[in-house]
Amino acid sequence: MFHSETGVFKTSYAADMALYPLPVARYAVIALAIVFLFIVPLVFSPYLMTLMNLVLIAVVGAIGLDILVGYTGQISIGHGAFMSVGAYTAANLIVRTGLPFWLAIPAGGAMAALIGIVIGIPSLRIKGIYLAVATLAAQFVIEWMINHITWISGGIEASIQVPPPSIFGFKLVTAYRLYFFLLFFAALAIVATLNWMRSRIGRAFIAIRDQDIAAEIIGINIFKYKLYAFAISSFYAGVTGVLYTYYYGIANYEQFGIDVSINYLAMILIGGLGSILGAIFGATFITILPEAARQFLTHYGGMIMSQDAVTNVVPNLQLVLFGGLIIFFLVAEPEGLNRLWRSIRNYFRVWPFSY
Amino acid sequence: MAPAERTGTEDASEDDILLAATAVSKRFGGVTAVEEVSIAVKRGSVTAIIGPNGAGKTSFVNMVSGFYRPDSGVIRFAGTDTTRFRPAEIAALGIARTFQNIALFGGMTVLDNIMLGRHVHMKSGILSSFVYWGLAQKEEVAHRARVEELIDFLELQDLRKQPTSALAYGLRKRVELGRALALDPKLLLLDEPMGGMNQEEKEDMAGYILDVNEQWGTTIILIEHDMAVVMDISDRVAVLDRGRKIAEGTPSEMQSNPDVIRAYLGTGERGAGEKRGHAA
Ligand SMILES: Nc1ncnc2c1ncn2[C@@H]1O[C@H](COP(=O)(O)OP(=O)(O)O)[C@@H](O)[C@H]1O
Ligand SMILES: [Mg+2]
Numbered sequence: 188m189f190h191s192e193t194g195v196f197k198t199s200y201a202a203d204m205a206l207y208p209l210p211v212a213r214y215a216v217i218a219l220a221i222v223f224l225f226i227v228p229l230v231f232s233p234y235l236m237t238l239m240n241l242v243l244i245a246v247v248g249a250i251g252l253d254i255l256v257g258y259t260g261q262i263s264i265g266h267g268a269f270m271s272v273g274a275y276t277a278a279n280l281i282v283r284t285g286l287p288f289w290l291a292i293p294a295g296g297a298m299a300a301l302i303g304i305v306i307g308i309p310s311l312r313i314k315g316i317y318l319a320v321a322t323l324a325a326q327f328v329i330e331w332m333i334n335h336i337t338w339i340s341g342g343i344e345a346s347i348q349v350p351p352p353s354i355f356g357f358k359l360v361t362a363y364r365l366y367f368f369l370l371f372f373a374a375l376a377i378v379a380t381l382n383w384m385r386s387r388i389g390r391a392f393i394a395i396r397d398q399d400i401a402a403e404i405i406g407i408n409i410f411k412y413k414l415y416a417f418a419i420s421s422f423y424a425g426v427t428g429v430l431y432t433y434y435y436g437i438a439n440y441e442q443f444g445i446d447v448s449i450n451y452l453a454m455i456l457i458g459g460l461g462s463i464l465g466a467i468f469g470a471t472f473i474t475i476l477p478e479a480a481r482q483f484l485t486h487y488g489g490m491i492m493s494q495d496a497v498t499n500v501v502p503n504l505q506l507v508l509f510g511g512l513i514i515f516f517l518v519a520e521p522e523g524l525n526r527l528w529r530s531i532r533n534y535f536r537v538w539p540f541s542y
Numbered sequence: 543m544a545p546a547e548r549t550g551t552e553d554a555s556e557d558d559i560l561l562a563a564t565a566v567s568k569r570f571g572g573v574t575a576v577e578e579v580s581i582a583v584k585r586g587s588v589t590a591i592i593g594p595n596g597a598g599k600t601s602f603v604n605m606v607s608g609f610y611r612p613d614s615g616v617i618r619f620a621g622t623d624t625t626r627f628r629p630a631e632i633a634a635l636g637i638a639r640t641f642q643n644i645a646l647f648g649g650m651t652v653l654d655n656i657m658l659g660r661h662v663h664m665k666s667g668i669l670s671s672f673v674y675w676g677l678a679q680k681e682e683v684a685h686r687a688r689v690e691e692l693i694d695f696l697e698l699q700d701l702r703k704q705p706t707s708a709l710a711y712g713l714r715k716r717v718e719l720g721r722a723l724a725l726d727p728k729l730l731l732l733d734e735p736m737g738g739m740n741q742e743e744k745e746d747m748a749g750y751i752l753d754v755n756e757q758w759g760t761t762i763i764l765i766e767h768d769m770a771v772v773m774d775i776s777d778r779v780a781v782l783d784r785g786r787k788i789a790e791g792t793p794s795e796m797q798s799n800p801d802v803i804r805a806y807l808g809t810g811e812r813g814a815g816e817k818r819g820h821a822a
Contacts, residue, residue, distance in 0.1 A: 393649065
């Protein structure tokens with residue numbers, strides 16, 4: 188995330204391999220922690236806080252998808268379905284056995300990982316568009332199963348209500364309380380991914396993405412690592428599904444449709460593939476943009492079109508915006524928002540000597 | 543490991559043979575890329591495989607590294623029948639290689655590429671990497687030390703943190719050698735390591751190859767067109783032509799072998815000394 192700098196000499200390999208090799212980056216992390224732990228909850232209105240919570244959940248899901256797509260080079264259009272697996276697994280366990288959140292969340296992740304491994308098996312033989320179609324099929328099959336097997340879905344409505352998570356009897360009901368809960372999991376997702384990507388596992392993922400033949404020749408068992416990538420990615424998706432379930436207080440398969448899978452692909456594409464920071468940017472952007480546009484149009488849309496037109500446009504706004512953005516980033520800026528950030532950072536890195 | 547054996551003339555006993563390919567063949571549709579080729583490679587030796595373009599040299603190396611599966615014949619490495627092994631299994635046994643067309647991980651730094659070469663020697667799994675601080679970090683540091691030795695050896699110190707896609711051709715070949723060496727291979731397969739290089743780069747590369755052989759006793763199989771280089775660094779030479787092995791012996795024997803001369807001159811191609819790589 189923060190890169191090494193000329194003029195700063197590393198005294199040991201461990202220091203050189205640290206997440207924050209530069210002192211300044213360490214301060215930046217402390218500053219970020221202060222902002223997110225104290226300033227955000229103090230300054231944000233309840234409305235902004237609910238948006239923030241959605242961003243935090245999306246960060247977990249987007250990073251998970253990026254591990255598979257961005258880092259390992261495997262495509263998946265079934266991310267939403269893996270979320271629903273996590274959501275329904277956890278919801279059933281919570282309702283039927285009273286499982287606390289700290290068990291329900293990993294349980295949802297684990298079940299999604301298991302299903303993810305099964306869906307990932309064809310990836311040994313098929314690539315690109317064919318794998319996309321296979322994962323798309325998985326999306327529909329999983330949706331159908333949840334919708335039609337009442338043992339999973341909990342009845343005709345195919346939705347299961349869950350009580351809010353609680354810590355030592357302290358119920359996380361308000362947006363503010365949920366914020367800290369979600370912040371913890373977003374931070375955990377980020378740190379875990381940083382750790383994976385700087386060690387043997389992450390290097391193997393990237394090797395498979397860049398040159399699968401060479402990866403095999405240097406001793407990487409491609410099949411095993413592709414399945415690892417599917418497992419980890421689906422685990423994140425499963426956790427995301429459980430977090431959504433706690434957030435909405437209900438598990439509902441309609442929350443995890445194909446459109447969700449595509450939104451998450453949009454996040455990592457727009458953010459920049461194969462970058463944790465990119466996934467965070469993308470998750471933030473895609474979560475906030477339709478909301479911002481909706482706010483803008485409902486307030487000011489009347490100036491350029493009739494109020495009726497505004498009411499018609501708003502629901503379709505998201506589709507138009509995302510479609511346009513995906514095309515823009517695919518064509519014009521394949522490295523996504525992350526690249527923009529790098530340019531800005533590079534500019535300020537040498538500031539004030541940036542002439 | 544035994545020091546490099548430089549004579550290459552006396553009869554080798556079974557134990558001295560690290561790699562033995564016996565009558566291996568590989569066909570692609572109607573094309574017979576390799577036909578009944580037998581080559582025995584002595585421990586600690588440098589064996590060159592030469593021959594005109596399309597002779598089957600790369601295909602042979604691909605079979606040794608498990609990338610192609612022979613249609614017939616047997617390959618034994620250090621006493622193990624590896625004929626049906628997958629590439630990753632063969633790597634784990636201690637066979638590393640470079641490619642005729644460089645196959646580096648372009649988005650990664652020089653350091654990460656070479657670290658990847660340590661893959662089979664590292665153990666960190668999903669859980670220990672997730673926690674990182676502790677086992678995984680200790681392992682990273684330990685293997686980083688070996689990688690740094692190789693970076694020093696190949697004089698890549700200044701390029702550590704450069705993405706390999708940004709490097710010049712000759713340097714990329716050197717990084718690829720570093721990645722292969724990071725496996726601490728018993729057998730190193732080099733497919734035209736000097737292809738496309740200028741004279742100075744070739745001399746550097748030849749120096750590294752000899753050093754690897756002499757310092758670490760690594761057995762080397764080398765595909766090379768430049769006869770001067772072959773004469774300089776190899777103990778044995780095997781000559782392939784149209785999939786068949788037509789001769790084998792010391793470099794000087796091969797230079798005066800009429801079959802070899804005919805193979806090079808008779809194909810209507812350029813002389814052996816000026817051949818360059820072709821698309822694999
Ligand atoms: N994967 C493949 N598919 C089809 N034909 C191949 C393949 N690999 C090699 N060949 C053919 O086998 C023959 C030997 O090729 P190769 O081993 O690359 O020769 P060399 O490395 O000696 O130049 C050539 O005719 C080549 O076209
Ligand atoms: Mg070749």
